[in-house]
Amino acid sequence: MQASTAVQLTLGGTTESVVYIRQVLEQTLELGAHPVSVRELGYLPTTRLELMLQRGDISVLFLGPTAERDQKFLPVRVDMTDNLVNKRILFIPRGSQALYDPVQNLEDFRALQYVAGMGKAWADSAIWKANGLPVATIDGDWKRLYRMVASQSRRIDYLPRGAHEIALEWMQHADLEVEQNLAFTYTQDHILYVSPARPELHLLLQELLPQAERMGLISRLARAYYHQVFEPPINLQQRRVIRLEMPASS
DSSP: OOTTOOEEEEEOSOHHHHHHHHHHHHHHHHTTTOOEEEEEOOOOOHHHHHHHHHHTSSSEEEEOOOHHHHHHSEEEOSOSSTTOTTEEEEEEETTOHHHHTTOOSHHHHHHHTOOEEEETTOTHHHHHHHTTOOEEEESSOTTHHHHHHHHOOSSOOBEEEEHHHHHHHGGGOTTEEEOSSEEEEOSOOOEEEEOTTOHHHHHHHHHHHHHHHHTTHHHHHHHHHTGGGGSTTTOGGGSEEEEOOOOTTO
């Protein structure tokens, strides 16, 4: 694609993820002198977004890498959040912090046998299971999980969220609290998947996104946009880190 050729993008997802990925892509494409036109579709469940990506109804999607996604979409293997997405913090029912206070390591947490709630399409599900941690997944709109954790009427004890996500969400969920001490971490950041209907965009981003990473652009944008991860109540740098192993197939 020649420099100065306009790039059309259609994006969908949570407001926070769309705003962030739009910033990254606009500034990355500026490196190649490409003006950008963006159409935003708003929030849609991940399972639906993946179908839309496959059909070409959206241009790109910001996801945890899996072998299945690598086959269906066109991956650009650049860490997209400066490793903030793979730091997981827990939403827990209000008043339940004392149950988590004794946890010092993965073995302690595993012994609790608390059940994580996740969306069916989440790559985290395989990671949790590979570490012997119980998971319950739901189809459709994963945002129902907030209510399910708060109500404690279903057998779902907590909702893990990326540090960058929970930093923006905690004020919206007064019936939940942010677990105070733990950060679950693994070695896999989210990457960008491009629609198979947009091979020319894939080639362009394979060239420009590594440049943006080397220049520190992605790190700078991630830490500016998600600066709340280093502030209360997230305090990422002060948490006890629990390292999770990746599934053997990853």
